[in-house]
Amino acid sequence: MEKSRxxxxxxxxxxxxxxxxxxxxxxxxxxxxxxxxxxxxxxxxKIATNILANRLSVLEKENILVKETxxxxxxxxxxxxxxxxxxxxxxxxxxxxWGAKYNANSPRRELxxxxxxxxxxxxxxxxxxxxxxxx
Amino acid sequence: MEKSRxxxxxxxxxxxxxxxxxxxxxxxxxxxxxxxxxxxxxxxxKIATNILANRLSVLEKENILVKETxxxxxxxxxxxxxxxxxxxxxxxxxxxxWGAKYNANSPRRELxxxxxxxxxxxxxxxxxxxxxxxx
DNA sequence: ATAAGTTCTTGCAAAACGCAATAACTATTT
DNA sequence: AAATAGTTATTGCGTTTTGCAAGAACTTAT
Numbered sequence: 001m002e003k004s005r006x007x008x009x010x011x012x013x014x015x016x017x018x019x020x021x022x023x024x025x026x027x028x029x030x031x032x033x034x035x036x037x038x039x040x041x042x043x044x045x046k047i048a049t050n051i052l053a054n055r056l057s058v059l060e061k062e063n064i065l066v067k068e069t070x071x072x073x074x075x076x077x078x079x080x081x082x083x084x085x086x087x088x089x090x091x092x093x094x095x096x097x098w099g100a101k102y103n104a105n106s107p108r109r110e111l112x113x114x115x116x117x118x119x120x121x122x123x124x125x126x127x128x129x130x131x132x133x134x135x
Numbered sequence: 136m137e138k139s140r141x142x143x144x145x146x147x148x149x150x151x152x153x154x155x156x157x158x159x160x161x162x163x164x165x166x167x168x169x170x171x172x173x174x175x176x177x178x179x180x181k182i183a184t185n186i187l188a189n190r191l192s193v194l195e196k197e198n199i200l201v202k203e204t205x206x207x208x209x210x211x212x213x214x215x216x217x218x219x220x221x222x223x224x225x226x227x228x229x230x231x232x233w234g235a236k237y238n239a240n241s242p243r244r245e246l247x248x249x250x251x252x253x254x255x256x257x258x259x260x261x262x263x264x265x266x267x268x269x270x
Numbered sequence: 271a272t273a274a275g276t277t278c279t280t281g282c283a284a285a286a287c288g289c290a291a292t293a294a295c296t297a298t299t300t
Numbered sequence: 301a302a303a304t305a306g307t308t309a310t311t312g313c314g315t316t317t318t319g320c321a322a323g324a325a326c327t328t329a330t
Contacts, residue, residue: 049308090232
């Protein structure tokens with residue numbers, strides 16, 4: 001059993017994804033269609049390989065991600081969200097909205113504007129999409 | 136200017152509060168009526184004094200918190216949320232909901248149950264409350 | 271003066287991070 | 301079956317951040 005700092009749900013959640021990288025991996029899977037180690041490595045934030053390997057193993061252990069061999073290429077692995085992982089969607093969307101609102105260098109693109117106009121419908125629709133590929 | 140990893144709003148947001156402690160301080164102010172250094176130190180998660188001092192200065196520099204001398208006790212400081220800080224409320228509430236849903240040791244109390252029943256009304260009402268004491 | 275309360279700094283050891291190199295594994299090519 | 305290429309890690313090492321204990325700086329109360 002891992003040590004948790006307290007029973008506060010916020011504290012427990014931060015014990016899992018309270019760092020600078022975990023939610024970016026979640027974002028890549030959730031919003032950018034990325035599924036593999038090399039695709040995560042390619043993201044603009046340039047996560048280091050050892051950090052990526054560590055986060056993937058933590059997220060898998062926490063049952064947020066599932067790792068499977070790719071059906072197309074059997075030397076490749078594919079990472080998918082579980083329902084627990086897909087349920088992070090509202091958090092990711094809220095963070096995206098706040099970040100876009102308060103960072104001048106983060107212009108809102110299609111999704112960002114849609115969030116601004118009707119956040120709950122974005123969450124509802126993306127949630128349906130995610131449901132189709134949840135493991 | 137601080138180095139930001141990318142212009143992605145999620146990445147920029149995590150550059151600010153993507154750690155295990157910042158959102159717990161925000162929680163204390165937002166939901167628990169805490170306002171002072173010693174009150175933050177007293178929280179059950181037991182943040183270290185140097186980490187607390189560092190996080191408070193970062194959050195102040197990022198214009199999420201404002202530090203003022205207490206009107207009641209002039210040897211004391213009081214930390215308040217800015218509008219930018221108060222706008223973190225939806226994120227905090229969503230994290231709280233997710234944490235309560237997936238952590239068996241986080242029983243839902245009054246607020247947790249209210250979030251489960253009608254999340255958007257909780258956010259709306261608390262947002263109004265916060266607006267009254269925003270700096 | 272002394273004591274007590276509050277906020278913050280310093281020193282030091284431990285853990286996490288960042289970067290480069292390279293290993294392990296599978297599939298493909300020669 | 302040897303060599304090559306692609307994917308997913310692991311290792312080593314130096315830097316940064318964290319965690320913990322001690323105590324300093326400041327204000328107020330006695």
